[in-house]
Amino acid sequence: NAGVTQTPKFQVLKTxxxxxxxxxxxxxxxxxxxxRQDPGMGLRLIHYSVGAGITxxxxxxxxxxxxxxxxxxxxxRLLSAAPSQTSVYxxxxxxxxxxxxxxxxxxxxGTRLLVL
Amino acid sequence: xQQVMQIPQYQHVQEGEDFTTYCNSSTTLSNxxxxxxxxxxxxxxxxxLVKSGEVKKQKRLTFQFGEAKKNSSLHITATQxxxxxxxxxxxxxxxxxxxxxxxGTRLLVRx
Numbered sequence: 096n097a098g099v100t101q102t103p104k105f106q107v108l109k110t111x112x113x114x115x116x117x118x119x120x121x122x123x124x125x126x127x128x129x130x131r132q133d134p135g136m137g138l139r140l141i142h143y144s145v146g147a148g149i150t151x152x153x154x155x156x157x158x159x160x161x162x163x164x165x166x167x168x169x170x171x172r173l174l175s176a177a178p179s180q181t182s183v184y185x186x187x188x189x190x191x192x193x194x195x196x197x198x199x200x201x202x203x204x205g206t207r208l209l210v211l
Numbered sequence: 212x213q214q215v216m217q218i219p220q221y222q223h224v225q226e227g228e229d230f231t232t233y234c235n236s237s238t239t240l241s242n243x244x245x246x247x248x249x250x251x252x253x254x255x256x257x258x259x260l261v262k263s264g265e266v267k268k269q270k271r272l273t274f275q276f277g278e279a280k281k282n283s284s285l286h287i288t289a290t291q292x293x294x295x296x297x298x299x300x301x302x303x304x305x306x307x308x309x310x311x312x313x314x315g316t317r318l319l320v321r322x
Binding site: 126128130135136137138139140143145151153154185187197198199200201202203204205 | 212217242244246253254255256259299301303308309310311312313314315317
């Protein structure tokens with residue numbers, strides 16, 4: 096299993112450009128989520144999905160869109176990049192909580208985004 | 212909305228000293244999870260606590276979940292340089308799909 100993969104590893108954008116951060120997992124996890132981590136800060140939830148076709152907003156959704164057409168993929172789209180979106184973006188996946196099963200979040204390696 | 216607060220923000224200890232980080236939620240949690248992130252890396256799952264008052268141990272690490280299921284702690288006995296990193300708690304509210312992370316405690320260990 097590759098686990099959770101993210102591309103690209105690093106990206107530089109100019110203000111106003113758009114781009115898509117890719118996330119894929121091969122563990123058949125229902126739950127997938129996107130977090131951003133600013134320098135020296137914690138992880139803030141952007142969007143999450145509890146299954147294909149179902150997405151919802153997290154703590155800081157403004158400026159980002161997501162879709163979940165398959166169980167495996169959960170791309171994050173920046174509509175019009177702003178310097179405030181400079182951050183490290185982590186994608187995570189897990190099984191949806193079931194009695195007796197651990198809800199382990201598996202994180203991807205992250206995408207480092209710099210918006211000029 | 213649900214908030215998860217974590218203290219202290221930083222802790223600098225001498226190798227061999229103990230370390231504790233505390234996590235408090237504004238709402239009752241269905242479970243609490245703990246993660247460790249090494250510098251430049253991604254968060255890695257350590258443990259999940261589900262039951263009120265639950266205590267779990269992993270070698271030198273002891274995790275507790277409060278009776279009211281709103282707070283938790285991670286205690287490391289006799290820290291080692293390999294313990295360096297940021298420790299995060301994360302909680303999901305009873306009726307929420309969202310997993311909210313605390314701000315983390317950065318542990319530095321002097322050899």
